[in-house]
Amino acid sequence: MLSKRLIACLDVRSGCVVKGVNFEGLRNAGDPAALARRYNQEGIDEVVVLDVTATLEGRRAFEDTIRAVSAELFIPLTVGGGIRTEADAAAAIEAGADKVGVNSAALADPTLLTRLSARYGSQAVVVAIDARVVDRRFQVFSRSGSTPTARDAVEWALEAEASGAGEILLTSIDRDGTRSGFDCALTAAVSTAVSIPVIASGGAGTFDHFTEVFNQGRADAALAASVFHYSEHAVTELKRHLKDRGIPVRC
Amino acid sequence: MIALIDYGAGNLTSVRKGFAAVGAELYTPATPRDLEAARGIVVPGVGNFAATSALQGPWTEAIQSAIARGVPLLGICLGLQWLFEGSDEAPDVNGLGAFSGKCARLPQKDGLKVPHVGWNSLHVPHASRLLDGVAEHAQVYFTHSYAAPTNRETAATCEHGAVFAAAIESGNIFGVQFHPEKSSEPGLRILRNFVQLARG
Numbered sequence: 001m002l003s004k005r006l007i008a009c010l011d012v013r014s015g016c017v018v019k020g021v022n023f024e025g026l027r028n029a030g031d032p033a034a035l036a037r038r039y040n041q042e043g044i045d046e047v048v049v050l051d052v053t054a055t056l057e058g059r060r061a062f063e064d065t066i067r068a069v070s071a072e073l074f075i076p077l078t079v080g081g082g083i084r085t086e087a088d089a090a091a092a093i094e095a096g097a098d099k100v101g102v103n104s105a106a107l108a109d110p111t112l113l114t115r116l117s118a119r120y121g122s123q124a125v126v127v128a129i130d131a132r133v134v135d136r137r138f139q140v141f142s143r144s145g146s147t148p149t150a151r152d153a154v155e156w157a158l159e160a161e162a163s164g165a166g167e168i169l170l171t172s173i174d175r176d177g178t179r180s181g182f183d184c185a186l187t188a189a190v191s192t193a194v195s196i197p198v199i200a201s202g203g204a205g206t207f208d209h210f211t212e213v214f215n216q217g218r219a220d221a222a223l224a225a226s227v228f229h230y231s232e233h234a235v236t237e238l239k240r241h242l243k244d245r246g247i248p249v250r251c
Numbered sequence: 252m253i254a255l256i257d258y259g260a261g262n263l264t265s266v267r268k269g270f271a272a273v274g275a276e277l278y279t280p281a282t283p284r285d286l287e288a289a290r291g292i293v294v295p296g297v298g299n300f301a302a303t304s305a306l307q308g309p310w311t312e313a314i315q316s317a318i319a320r321g322v323p324l325l326g327i328c329l330g331l332q333w334l335f336e337g338s339d340e341a342p343d344v345n346g347l348g349a350f351s352g353k354c355a356r357l358p359q360k361d362g363l364k365v366p367h368v369g370w371n372s373l374h375v376p377h378a379s380r381l382l383d384g385v386a387e388h389a390q391v392y393f394t395h396s397y398a399a400p401t402n403r404e405t406a407a408t409c410e411h412g413a414v415f416a417a418a419i420e421s422g423n424i425f426g427v428q429f430h431p432e433k434s435s436e437p438g439l440r441i442l443r444n445f446v447q448l449a450r451g
Contacts, residue, residue: 002367196366
């Protein structure tokens with residue numbers, strides 16, 4: 001049976017892992033390569049490295065960071081943040097990324113997803129969608145959550161899938177960094193609409209939040225940062241917790 | 252010297268890195284003639300089966316000639332599918348035909364998603380040189396929508412909507428539908444086994 005995946009996110013700024021609340025107030029949480037090594041030993045299923053400030057400050061994801069993290073891992077590595085062109089994606093992939101996450105640039109031009117999937121295969125193309133509840137609908141935001149768009153998350157997910165995205169990294173801006181639980185309604189709405197995998201992100205605080213997002217949220221994978229960052233053996237213990245509750249995980 | 256055939260179907264960085272981790276540096280042959288020196292051949296690949304049309308003609312001839320010399324070959328993902336007769340994904344493109352049958356799309360049923368992405372477990376029905384040391388139910392990383400049929404040359408099966416060939420083995424021809432270079436310890440074990448087969 002296909003396992004539910006646990007994905008550790010390294011939000012990176014200036015070569016260091018940082019973590020914020022509601023996309024703001026970043027603080028230092030360590031060396032990306034050292035964290036990647038620890039997660040790998042603990043049995044994490046995948047790693048995502050996001051250059052959280054790249055789009056705002058007009059920088060590419062740091063290739064040295066990607067290279068250093070990639071050297072530690074023989075599991076899938078996704079890189080996102082500031083990937084706007086095929087050349088940006090190529091640089092990330094050549095540095096060791098297996099998949100690239102595209103957000104603002106895909107909103108501006110969905111054919112970027114098509115071009116990337118034609119070149120690298122759709123399995124290498126992750127569309128990152130940041131959404132929050134606005135007037136009882138799931139509104140998509142761009143540019144690290146700072147800019148509202150006219151799009152609805154489910155409609156955009158379907159369009160992105162049709163354009164060539166192979167996975168969706170779906171982040172609830174409302175829940176990001178709050179440790180109050182994933183937005184299961186948002187996740188389920190998107191996950192049941194598309195046939196590609198949906199990675200739920202934003203809000204992980206307790207082990208039961210993961211149980212909820214896999215059951216009620218219909219997530220294929222769940223991504224977290226601080227739950228893993230600040231507690232040793234969290235990955236191992238979380239997997240045991242999920243397994244005991246009948247959720248298939250890789251042990 | 253193990254050759255990694257780059258026919259434009261995706262990124263090969265991770266495959267190179269995986270083999271490097273088990274002590275094998277791969278070379279990329281520029282022309283089919285460069286396969287004459289190969290002691291092992293890796294056919295990687297992601298994406299649409301149509302991409303394998305780049306292997307038709309001189310590459311196929313050089314690969315068949317190497318196989319006839321006893322050179323071990325490992326197909327990974329799309330590379331495994333290419334070892335079969337063809338695929339419903341691109342009906343006009345012939346595979347190598349080293350294994351009988353055609354690849355077909357995984358059925359979308361029971362709420363399962365296609366593509367099949369993530370870690371799934373292997374069933375290893377009998378001893379295999381490629382999978383030596385890989386435990387029954389070991390989990391490996393898949394990402395694909397089409398899959399090859401099982402038959403007596405199947406070295407491992409996996410199930411996602413249907414049972415399909417996760418690994419194949421016949422003489423000196425091997426294939427894996429999953430990505431050993433992304434499959435942590437069991438994956439590296441498989442790459443190491445292949446390197447040992449190539450070194451004879």
